[in-house]
Amino acid sequence: MLTLLETTTMEERPMTQPPTFAAPTARAEPTAAPVAPSVKMQTEALCAWFGKNKVLQGISLPILEKRVTALIGPSGCGKSTFIRCLNRLHEVIPGAKMDGRVLLDNEDVYVRGMDPVGLRRRVGMVFQRPNPFPTLSIRDNVLAGWKLAGLRPKDPDTLVEKALNQAALWNEVKDSLNRNGASLSGGQQQRLCIARALALEPEVLLMDEPCSALDPIATAKVEELIHELGQKYTIVIVTHSMQQAARVSHHTAFLYMGDLVEYNATDALFTRPADRRTEDYITGRFG
Amino acid sequence: MENFRWRKNKDILARWLCLGMVVLAIVPLASVLFDLTIKGFGGLNWAFFTEMPKPVGESGGGMANAFAGSAILVGLSCAFGIPVGVLGGVYLAEFGENALGKAVRFAADVMSGVPSITVGIFVYTVIVLSMRRFSAIAGGVALAILMLPTVMRTTEELLRLVPDTLREAGLALGIPKWRVILGVVLRTGAPGIATGIMLAVARAAGETAPLLFTAFGSNFLALKLDQPVGSLPVQIYTYAVSPYEEWHRQAWAAALSLVLLVLILNILARVLTRQPGKQGR
Ligand SMILES: Nc1ncnc2c1ncn2[C@@H]1O[C@H](COP(=O)(O)OP(=O)(O)O)[C@@H](O)[C@H]1O
Numbered sequence: 113m114l115t116l117l118e119t120t121t122m123e124e125r126p127m128t129q130p131p132t133f134a135a136p137t138a139r140a141e142p143t144a145a146p147v148a149p150s151v152k153m154q155t156e157a158l159c160a161w162f163g164k165n166k167v168l169q170g171i172s173l174p175i176l177e178k179r180v181t182a183l184i185g186p187s188g189c190g191k192s193t194f195i196r197c198l199n200r201l202h203e204v205i206p207g208a209k210m211d212g213r214v215l216l217d218n219e220d221v222y223v224r225g226m227d228p229v230g231l232r233r234r235v236g237m238v239f240q241r242p243n244p245f246p247t248l249s250i251r252d253n254v255l256a257g258w259k260l261a262g263l264r265p266k267d268p269d270t271l272v273e274k275a276l277n278q279a280a281l282w283n284e285v286k287d288s289l290n291r292n293g294a295s296l297s298g299g300q301q302q303r304l305c306i307a308r309a310l311a312l313e314p315e316v317l318l319m320d321e322p323c324s325a326l327d328p329i330a331t332a333k334v335e336e337l338i339h340e341l342g343q344k345y346t347i348v349i350v351t352h353s354m355q356q357a358a359r360v361s362h363h364t365a366f367l368y369m370g371d372l373v374e375y376n377a378t379d380a381l382f383t384r385p386a387d388r389r390t391e392d393y394i395t396g397r398f399g
Numbered sequence: 400m401e402n403f404r405w406r407k408n409k410d411i412l413a414r415w416l417c418l419g420m421v422v423l424a425i426v427p428l429a430s431v432l433f434d435l436t437i438k439g440f441g442g443l444n445w446a447f448f449t450e451m452p453k454p455v456g457e458s459g460g461g462m463a464n465a466f467a468g469s470a471i472l473v474g475l476s477c478a479f480g481i482p483v484g485v486l487g488g489v490y491l492a493e494f495g496e497n498a499l500g501k502a503v504r505f506a507a508d509v510m511s512g513v514p515s516i517t518v519g520i521f522v523y524t525v526i527v528l529s530m531r532r533f534s535a536i537a538g539g540v541a542l543a544i545l546m547l548p549t550v551m552r553t554t555e556e557l558l559r560l561v562p563d564t565l566r567e568a569g570l571a572l573g574i575p576k577w578r579v580i581l582g583v584v585l586r587t588g589a590p591g592i593a594t595g596i597m598l599a600v601a602r603a604a605g606e607t608a609p610l611l612f613t614a615f616g617s618n619f620l621a622l623k624l625d626q627p628v629g630s631l632p633v634q635i636y637t638y639a640v641s642p643y644e645e646w647h648r649q650a651w652a653a654a655l656s657l658v659l660l661v662l663i664l665n666i667l668a669r670v671l672t673r674q675p676g677k678q679g680r
Pocket residue numbers: 162167185186187188189190191192193194205
């Protein structure tokens with residue numbers, strides 16, 4: 113019941129959180145919103161393999177537009193594999209296969225002849241470990257999605273400032289944009305990676321345990337950021353911290369051994385889990 | 400107790416033995432350098448680098464032909480060897496998990512052990528005989544073939560060190576794979592690859608055997624690529640086996656310059672591998 117306590121007491125002690133971090137009110141938003149959010153992405157019977165090892169058993173999950181969807185579940189249950197199928201990064205691993213459909217705006221992204229390159233510019237990704245390009249400056253890291261693809265943004269300076277601002281990093285690095293991206297702290301590097309993804313103005317942002325390599329303060333910053341970005345972008349975040357899922361997401365999906373066990377509004381899933389396995393997991397009885 | 404003392408003595412013995420071997424290994428190395436410096440230093444002057452050889456009997460003159468020739472040969476071998484070697488290494492590292500990759504890797508490893516004179520004979524039969532003359536091109540090709548395995552394997556090894564997370568970061572940004580390889584992977588491995596290239600060049604610059612019947616040698620300032628050219632190693636060889644005192648002196652000076660050249664390349668290689676300061680660009 114520890115998680116339940118966490119999520120309910122949050123509302124009673126808002127002073128301990130940064131002001132923009134008022135997750136509880138925002139979490140009420142999906143139900144209070146006048147128009148029901150539309151489905152931005154949808155998977156249908158998504159299966160995935162590493163060689164002969166089937167790690168996704170047919171997952172059908174909607175991803176709502178301009179909402180934060182959290183994926184929780186014990187490690188090894190296929191969370192990373194699932195989101196890597198969304199931007200077709202799963203297929204770059206030798207021996208990896210998938211089956212089923214992934215729809216983006218109702219179009220199958222795996223349809224024959226579809227170029228994954230274009231898809232990945234619409235569906236950005238932030239990884240578990242911060243991975244800025246070590247040979248590039250902070251500025252060039254932000255512009256990497258353009259420059260390394262041989263494209264020139266119209267107004268690079270504005271773009272850099274905007275992306276870094278959105279990633280809440282601008283104030284910390286604005287005087288040292290030419291410094292090496294690898295010279296930043298871990299938390300700053302992760303926000304740089306977020307800025308790098310945002311500079312392409314993606315429609316969907318996938319985040320694979322973006323805070324697991326960060327200390328608590330950096331984690332709080334990134335969580336706050338996810339919460340803010342959730343108003344503008346469609347976000348899918350993988351986390352194995354249930355507290356984090358409760359803090360930042362509108363909807364939560366619980367994956368277990370490659371299956372989707374339960375999907376619901378985050379509040380509901382944490383307070384009234386429908387499946388026994390979900391309840392066991394969120395109450396910490398296994399994992 | 401007896402046992403302990405014996406073990407302690409064994410320890411001391413082993414230590415002295417190692418030290419002795421180290422000294423044994425260093426003595427010839429150091430004396431070569433020492434000898435070279437003593438005998439060669441006197442011959443190093445401006446004229447030695449800039450003037451052409453004088454006819455036998457006249458004193459003075461230099462080896463401008465050999466310096467220019469070596470520069471041409473090394474330049475040519477880089478022009479042939481670096482693109483092929485680096486791109487071959489890229490293939491091995493990024494696409495080489497197949498039968499072809501295995502075969503190429505094996506061939507490269509065998510090639511790096513092939514005596515350099517064999518490469519010379521090969522180039523002689525393939526290029527010199529069909530062009531009907533010795534040429535700088537033939538020499539450049541021979542040196543390039545010698546460089547190839549080193550450059551290719553170093554490139555492969557270094558690209559393998561580039562973490563996959565960087566490749567995925569690039570791909571996830573919607574950058575086409577070939578651009579990820581050029582802009583991210585190769586760039587990250589570049590300092591190390593440059594080192595490998597420097598070492599390969601340093602080795603090629605000192606090769607004599609494969610040049611004897613490819614570039615051949617020339618006492619003129621030949622700047623045409625389809626003509627024989629001189630080179631430092633071949634010039635050293637020719638002068639050293641000659642009966643003239645003056646030529647011996649110049650051979651020493653040339654040998655010293657060659658060693659200095661290799662030394663400079665090695666130092667350059669080390670400077671390049673030193674990771675650029677995290678404060679740097
Ligand atoms: N590169 C890989 N090669 C082979 N098997 C993998 C690879 N990555 C993950 N797996 C396997 O796939 C399963 C799901 O992994 P993953 O999606 O990374 O889980 P999660 O992100 O939920 O921890 C695990 O059993 C793991 O062993």
